[in-house]
Amino acid sequence: MGSAARCAARAGSRRSRLCAGLIPFVTLLLPTLSHAQGATSSKADQPSPSESEAWTLERVVTAALSQHPLVEAARARVDAARADRVGVNALPNPTGTFWFENTAFPGQSLGVPLNRETSTYMTLPLEPFIQRSSRIRRADEDLKAAQASLTSARRQVAAEAVRGFFRVALAQAMTEEAEENRDRLEQLLSYNRARVDEGVTAEGEWLRVQLELDRASTEVTFADVDLARARTELAPYLGNLGGQPNAVAFRVNVPSLPAPAPSSIPRMDVVLAAAREHRPERLGGQARIAAASATADVERTLSVRQFGATFGNKRVEGQNSMVLGVSLAVPLFNRNRSGVERAMSERLAAEQELAWTDRQVTAEVQGAHDSAMRFARRLADLQQSFLSRAEEMHRLTLGAYQEGGASLLQVLDATRLLADARLTYARTLFAQHQSLFDLALAASGEPNDSLDLLRAWSASAVATQTGATR
Numbered sequence: 359m360g361s362a363a364r365c366a367a368r369a370g371s372r373r374s375r376l377c378a379g380l381i382p383f384v385t386l387l388l389p390t391l392s393h394a395q396g397a398t399s400s401k402a403d404q405p406s407p408s409e410s411e412a413w414t415l416e417r418v419v420t421a422a423l424s425q426h427p428l429v430e431a432a433r434a435r436v437d438a439a440r441a442d443r444v445g446v447n448a449l450p451n452p453t454g455t456f457w458f459e460n461t462a463f464p465g466q467s468l469g470v471p472l473n474r475e476t477s478t479y480m481t482l483p484l485e486p487f488i489q490r491s492s493r494i495r496r497a498d499e500d501l502k503a504a505q506a507s508l509t510s511a512r513r514q515v516a517a518e519a520v521r522g523f524f525r526v527a528l529a530q531a532m533t534e535e536a537e538e539n540r541d542r543l544e545q546l547l548s549y550n551r552a553r554v555d556e557g558v559t560a561e562g563e564w565l566r567v568q569l570e571l572d573r574a575s576t577e578v579t580f581a582d583v584d585l586a587r588a589r590t591e592l593a594p595y596l597g598n599l600g601g602q603p604n605a606v607a608f609r610v611n612v613p614s615l616p617a618p619a620p621s622s623i624p625r626m627d628v629v630l631a632a633a634r635e636h637r638p639e640r641l642g643g644q645a646r647i648a649a650a651s652a653t654a655d656v657e658r659t660l661s662v663r664q665f666g667a668t669f670g671n672k673r674v675e676g677q678n679s680m681v682l683g684v685s686l687a688v689p690l691f692n693r694n695r696s697g698v699e700r701a702m703s704e705r706l707a708a709e710q711e712l713a714w715t716d717r718q719v720t721a722e723v724q725g726a727h728d729s730a731m732r733f734a735r736r737l738a739d740l741q742q743s744f745l746s747r748a749e750e751m752h753r754l755t756l757g758a759y760q761e762g763g764a765s766l767l768q769v770l771d772a773t774r775l776l777a778d779a780r781l782t783y784a785r786t787l788f789a790q791h792q793s794l795f796d797l798a799l800a801a802s803g804e805p806n807d808s809l810d811l812l813r814a815w816s817a818s819a820v821a822t823q824t825g826a827t828r
Contacts, residue, residue, distance in 0.1 A: 412611035413596065415523055415795075419805055422519035422595040423512055432504075432511035439504040443497040446490075452482040455670070479670020479681045489659045496652035499645045506642030509803055513638065515595070516805035520795050522592035524788045526610045529585035531784040536581040539777045540574040546769070547571055563766045570770055612791065620734045622815055623794075626727050629801040633723045636803035640719060643712035650705035657697035663687040719800075726797040733790035740783055748779035 413421075423429055457477035486493075547567045553559040589608065596608070634640060664687040672679045755772035758764035794815065798808035 412609045413523070414611050414613070415520065416809055418519050418523045418592070418596065418610070419516050419809065421597050422515050423805065425597050426511075426515045426595065428511050429508070429515055432508040436501070436504045436508050439497070439501040443494070443501050446493045446497045450483045450486040452480045453666075454478075454480050473675050475672065475674045477670060477672040477681060479668050479672075481666045481668045481685070483666045485662060485665045488662055488665070489656055492652050492655035492659060496649050496656060499649035499652060502645035503642045503649060506638040506645060509638035510642065512805055513799060513803075516808070517796070517799060519592070519595040521792065522588070522595060523610055524612075524792050525588040526585070526592050527612050528784060528788050529581070529588040530609065531788075532781060533578070533581040533585045535777050535780055535784075536574065536578040539773065540571065540578050542773055543567060543571040543574050546773075550766070559766075566766060567770075612788070619738060620731055623727070623730055623734060623797070624801070626724065629727055629797065630720065630723050632801040633719050634716070636801070636807075637719050638803055639715045640712065641803075643708060643715050646708040647705055647712060650701055650708050654698055654701035654705065657694050657701050660694040660697065661689050661692070663689070663693075723797075723800045726793065726800045729793040730790070730797045733786065733793045737786050737790045740786060745779055745783055748776045752776045 455477070457475075457479075459475035459477070460472035461474055547564070550559065550564045550567050554561050554564045592610075593608075664685060666685045668681065668683040668685065670681040672681050752772045752775070755764050755768055759766070759769045794812060795808060798811035798815075799805065802808050802811060
């Protein structure tokens with residue numbers, strides 16, 4: 359065999375070994391089509407954890423609302439207000455009196471005989487009957503205000519739990535993508551090591567990949583730390599995780615549901631009208647205004663004080679006679695003027711607080727609606743071709759690198775760009791989910807109503823996609 363033939367054989371042998379080494383590298387680097395569907399992490403095709411291991415959004419909200427101390431404290435205040443309402447509704451107790459007159463002190467005698475008188479009578483306070491209606495009205499409004507505070511506490515806890523849920527979801531996606539990027543670079547390092555051993559490429563490229571691998575390993579560490587911190591922030595909302603093994607290693611599961619299109623999101627005026635009708639802040643403010651008005655009525659009725667009716671029996675020398683009387687404090691001085699003025703001032707303060715609450719609710723709804731619309735538009739644009747372009751560029755760069763038409767730096771740049779594209783899509787997707795929940799929460803009272811709205815919007819998106827497919 360001639361020298362040319364031997365050189366050709368050695369070159370063919372090197373190419374076959376290089377291709378064999380490139381196969382697992384290309385297989386690992388080629389993205390899956392599931393990312394174009396909007397997977398919530400870079401390992402969307404892998405089996406999801408079981409229900410006992412993965413926390414869904416509904417499960418997180420349910421767990422947070424069922425045992426959170428702030429919710430339990432607000433519920434206790436509702437029970438206290440309900441107890442006050444029962445106490446106000448109770449009838450007053452009469453006062454019994456037994457009276458002796460014309461009787462000598464023990465051990466003494468009367469110098470002049472007198473007729474002995476014995477009186478037995480009951481006095482029923484009438485003042486509570488006059489104040490009863492206004493007191494009951496005030497207790498009812500206080501109970502409504504306490505119930506509104508309970509709903510506000512539930513909303514606050516649910517909102518914080520949902521934010522923590524999506525922080526963990528994003529941290530999971532970043533960790534998984536960082537691990538995949540590290541695995542790709544490990545395969546690329548092995549492939550370039552083979553090329554250096556064969557003398558096809560310079561050792562500098564292998565060192566460049568080694569540096570990239572070290573950087574990627576550091577990114578994995580940072581991602582793991584961020585995930586641990588996110589889990590630590592969410593764990594208090596999930597109940598007694600501290601007593602379970604591997605409590606900090608729980609996972610969250612975001613279902614891959616179609617995101618509602620901008621046209622599926624309710625109009626701003628519809629959302630604002632629903633918020634003004636159902637928001638507990640407004641309902642509580644209205645209840646406090648009504649309670650202050652009832653307090654003013656109670657203070658006005660206090661001008662009639664120590665009002666009572668007396669009925670009984672008086673016995674003198676074996677003869678019985680009826681005792682009947684009415685007692686009333688003469689209102690020469692206006693002692694309840696300060697109480698009325700204080701109640702009216704509290705009502706004015708409650709009205710101003712309600713006006714401020716209206717401004718806050720309007721601004722919150724506007725911000726939530728604007729954010730939801732912007733993220734919905736951005737996500738709709740990204741779903742069309744964003745990930746597919748990044749994956750296609752990555753695939754073409756790999757093919758060109760295998761054929762010698764692309765440099766190592768181009769492969770590294772395409773790999774990093776693909777990872778950034780997937781993380782950008784995940785951030786946008788989770789931010790859109792968060793904005794939709796904020797919008798649903800802004801338009802409803804109870805957190806469970808917000809979850810129902812989210813399910814309704816997702817069902818509308820599924821129906822829209824099914825109709826478009828057909």
